[in-house]
Amino acid sequence: MTIPRSASVEIIAVGSELLTPHRQDTNSLFLTARLNDLGYAVRFKTVVGDETAGLALRLGEALEQVALVILIGGLGPTEDDKTRSAVARALGRRLVFRPDILKTIEERFRNRQVRMTSPNRRQAYIVEGAAVLPNANGTAPGQWVRAGSKTVVLLPGPPHELKAMFDKSVAPRLERRRAGFIARRALMTTGLGESALESLISGLYPKAGGGLDLTILASPGQVELHVVSHSRVSRKLAEKKADGLAARLRSRLSEHIYSDRGESLEESLARLLRDRKMTVAVAESCTGGFLGHRLTAVPGSSAYFLGGFIVYSDALKTGLLGVPQELIQSAGAVSSEVAEAMAAGTLSRTGSDFALAVTGIAGPGGGSPEKPVGLVWIALAWRGGVDVRKSLFWGRRELVKFQSAQKAMDMLRRHLLQPEAAGNRDVT
């Protein structure tokens, strides 16, 4: 998106541990959300180990690209805390000792009746010309450094220190020179592949330069459309722009969108069932309870979810749901007929308004040329009808289970939106 340069940010997370598989940079996620609210856009995120040269190099490069660089961490009292010296080196400034900071740190220790050790003196050095950002939750103060038209901000690594400092000292400063407003909308779709969706929305991609951006995030069983807009003038204008594109997308994609506020599929299905005061029960073979788990992940699910059966074995399909043994033998456990019988059995045994039944081959073993891994039959039954669908899902076991649950919930969702369309027996 065309964010003005004055609103572009790079976040540099400092710490050798962040370059291992053991620790993740989570602070930048918090910062990104806050920065977006203030109208700033993160253009780059980098992770640099605890080394002065590498850090100074990266900071120099960042300052050529963005207006604001936020460094996270490396402000501790130990030898491996290099951020202060790296910033001084990159900006060609000295580090100055500030007795007042040392006094604050000493007081902090005294209040806790602990003796301060000499390494903490390191935290009393600031980059020449920096404004000191007090740390309410720790010893290392943050720093706000102006360098020409650019700004470098140093924040401590511990998340509770960083968050408090950002909200108290950084956000108000950024607010004062706010570069604009950002609005976001997340449209959630399922039941449509990425390329099918792409062709439905062709022509709606915003042109570069208009402060409007559309990103498609595809994953198995779900495609999200993220609209981001920027206005230099007002939040209202940014929201109007985002809503305009969201509305155009909605009119093209209509029922394929299950939420325009970023909800999960189970949440939006919950809303539909609750509004209609209807109930659902499930029969699960290959999903092994995952469908029930997702339906009950929503608070208040007892209003519409009655319960279900995990019928992994043929014996339980027959014993608990009354699926005829001969049917399983003739059609196979993974078949349209058995899915339908499972749904019918669930409906009659629970008295629910709807029953969803899933039977399939999650893999990696158990497939055959006629019934490959990923083959899943899903039945939706209600009083007066049944809808049975065949799917062939890609991916490993968990993905087959996820997509099966996704498809099952989507069948019910679409049925609730247009009951007349699914009123007849419909086998595809």
Ligand code: AMP
């Ligand atoms: P430091 O200021 O580099 O001494 O970091 C102190 C502690 O803050 C580290 O041990 C981490 O647990 C945590 N930390 C540092 N950087 C991050 C980050 N980017 N995201 C989350 N936690 C961090």
Ligand code: MG
């Ligand atoms: Mg560190």
